[in-house]
Amino acid sequence: MEYLSAVELFVRRLTSRSKLERPSISALLDLDGRLVPVQRGEDLILPGHPVSYSTLVVRGVLGRFDQMLDGKRQITALHIPGDMADLHSLPIPTPSWGIQSLVPSTTLQIPHERLRRVLDSHPDVAIAFWRDTVVDASILAKWTAYIGRADATTRIAHLFCELGVRMAFQGMAAKDDFPLAFTQAQIADAVGLTTVHVNRTMAVLRAACGLSIEKGRVMVRDWNVMASYANFDDSYLLMSR
Amino acid sequence: MEYLSAVELFVRRLTSRSKLERPSISALLDLDGRLVPVQRGEDLILPGHPVSYSTLVVRGVLGRFDQMLDGKRQITALHIPGDMADLHSLPIPTPSWGIQSLVPSTTLQIPHERLRRVLDSHPDVAIAFWRDTVVDASILAKWTAYIGRADATTRIAHLFCELGVRMAFQGMAAKDDFPLAFTQAQIADAVGLTTVHVNRTMAVLRAACGLSIEKGRVMVRDWNVMASYANFDDSYLLMSR
DNA sequence: CGGCGACTTGAGATCTTTCAAGCTGCGTGG
DNA sequence: CCACGCAGCTTGAAAGATCTCAAGTCGCCG
Incomplete structure (x- = not known):
């Protein structure tokens, strides 16, 4: 089921x-x-x-x-x-x-x-579907802004902030500890960088806020530190009416 | 009126x-x-x-x-x-x-x-509005892809290809000659670059395909050359049913 | 044990930004 | 009518971020 x-x-x-x-x-x-x-x-x-x-x-x-x-x-x-x-x-x-x-x-x-x-x-239902599409566009606009105007550290931190909050909103896990078996190449494709640079940036974030991906789980020791790297503000996710 | x-x-x-x-x-x-x-x-x-x-x-x-x-x-x-x-x-x-x-x-x-x-x-009408939102999202996704994965020349060429085709679709002008009084700073904000780099890249495109903005008009001598710099394919604009 | 995918590291090349300065055209006030 | 000032464009040079190429490591699976 x-x-x-x-x-x-x-x-x-x-x-x-x-x-x-x-x-x-x-x-x-x-x-x-x-x-x-x-x-x-x-x-x-x-x-x-x-x-x-x-x-x-x-x-x-x-x-x-x-x-x-x-x-x-x-x-x-x-x-x-x-x-x-x-x-x-x-x-x-x-x-x-x-x-x-x-x-x-x-x-x-x-x-x-x-x-x-x-x-x-x-x-x-048509209106509800339409609204869902608009939320999707709101997220996409945020991605565009970060890819266009933020540096590598900020972009990657933002990605994991967003994913954590969305996972938690769906009730799948905690925002600082959720299942996600991404490779660094996939992260690179998401934030518009190369694998090598993602690798180096992940090392920086690992040291700075304890971000790690191990055995298909994303874990963050200091979520607030990561959020401040990302300048994260969840309002674009439109999680409440 | x-x-x-x-x-x-x-x-x-x-x-x-x-x-x-x-x-x-x-x-x-x-x-x-x-x-x-x-x-x-x-x-x-x-x-x-x-x-x-x-x-x-x-x-x-x-x-x-x-x-x-x-x-x-x-x-x-x-x-x-x-x-x-x-x-x-x-x-x-x-x-x-x-x-x-x-x-x-x-x-x-x-x-x-x-x-x-x-x-x-x-x-x-709700469905039509929804569809319009989806077209908007399709354009936004293309922007994200180009900002993330294309170099300066390609991004700027793509921007002007898109604008020309959209202007022509609205019946406002020809795709290679349309009114648009953008500053280079505004172009920079659109493609995620600095003004200085936009300036240099515009000079390259001006030499390569005759792209210019004069007196609030965008003009392109060799539109197809610009389109090939941009790898432009207009299908994402969904201009026909 | 071998092989493969993913991660890591180094070094140099390339693209883009930053800082700084000068130029140009145009509208405004004297 | 001219001088000034400002916004926008252009250019140079150096710094910085990111990419490319290349090699080596690690862990897992067959």
């Missing part, structure tokens, strides 16, 4: 930001699809290829990415369990980005047709 | 991507608000301050931005006439970003209340 709880997580987050009618909520909770296990590093969706389902993260972490001609990747969003990784594909079925699995994951592919049926009879 | 045509532009763009019922279209065309002239450099909306209207660009260019503690700005989106700069504020009335006017502009402040009334009676 693992995937049922992912749908529940998704609905719980929607209702934390949007008032939904009771029938809308049950229609959402009835959503179902194909449960798909995916390996680490697998590309689930490729840019320019139309899709007919949306991808709910049940387990693991997915990354939205864009790719340069020389193959360099930039991750533009991370999705943890309870996130619909490409709600976008419902209004725009041919994405301009790709989605890859960053760790061993499980997804639930929910057919667009089913989602559209819910939207057609429950207009408040 | 200048501002009426901005509403028309907005509606025309919505209908180019979304099928809308005839009554929905007339409800949208009936939208009205307060026409506000703004000076270059003025901040229209500040991060964290709630707003009760959405801002339609009638004339000029607005920039969405985020700001670091030291005051450095990163522009995360540009809005040209016919764009609703903060449709986002309708589902999320307290923005985490600001909006500034980059050139002398005119905006139409449309009360959220009026927009909500349209949404309530025309569910297809």
Whole structure:
């Protein structure tokens, strides 16, 4: 029943930001699809290829990415369990980005047709989905700002602040100790740096605030120190109505 | 009647991507608000301050931005006439970003209340608005990718490719010759570089593809050369259904 | 035990920033 | 009509951040 709880997580987050009618909520909770296990590093969706389902993260972490001609990747969003990784594909079925699995994951592919049926009879769900897309854009804007204007230490600290807070918000773990088996190459793709430089910067943060990734867990000794490196302010995550 | 045509532009763009019922279209065309002239450099909306209207660009260019503690700005989106700069504020009335006017502009402040009334009676409009937000996010993702993974020349070339194509799509001008009185400092804020480096890079592009800004007009002699510097592919702008 | 992926380290190259100064065009006040 | 001042553009030189290339280490799995 693992995937049922992912749908529940998704609905719980929607209702934390949007008032939904009771029938809308049950229609959402009835959503179902194909449960798909995916390996680490697998590309689930490729840019320019139309899709007919949306991808709910049940387990693991997915990354939205864009790719340069020389193959360099930039991750533009991370999705943890309870996130619909490409709600976008419902209004725009041919994405301009790709989605890859960053760790061993499980997804639930929910057919667009089913989602559209819910939207057609429950207009408040459309607003809730729209609102979720706006939160996603708010996070993306923050990433853009940090990649454009912050140095390596600040960017990486900010990434882990954000991930911790989001994990905690989903009730998965504590913000200073959560499961996440990222490689340094994946961190590099997320913050727009090279692996070598990420490696050096992680060493700095390890010394400064006790940030470490061990056995697939992120741990932070002095979370507040990391947050001050990041100038972290969680309001862009819009965690309350 | 200048501002009426901005509403028309907005509606025309919505209908180019979304099928809308005839009554929905007339409800949208009936939208009205307060026409506000703004000076270059003025901040229209500040991060964290709630707003009760959405801002339609009638004339000029607005920039969405985020700001670091030291005051450095990163522009995360540009809005040209016919764009609703903060449709986002309708589902999320307290923005985490600001909006500034980059050139002398005119905006139409449309009360959220009026927009909500349209949404309530025309569910297809909600989907169209949502779709517009997704296009906005698609552009933002492309910016993130270029800021994270492309060098200065490529980033700036890409910016002007995008702006040209968007201007042409709105029917404002040709993609290789359009009105836009940006300063190099504003370009720097958009691509995440310093003014000095933008200056040097503009000189390179001027020599390579005849890109220039004179008397508030952007002109490009060899658009295809610029596009190849940018590796430009317009599909992320989703200009057709 | 071998091999592979991920992490670490060093050194030099390259890109971008910083600081500083001078230039240019334009609007304003005298 | 001219002088001034300011904003924006340009240029030089040095500092700094990040990247590239290259090699070596570590731990885990077959």
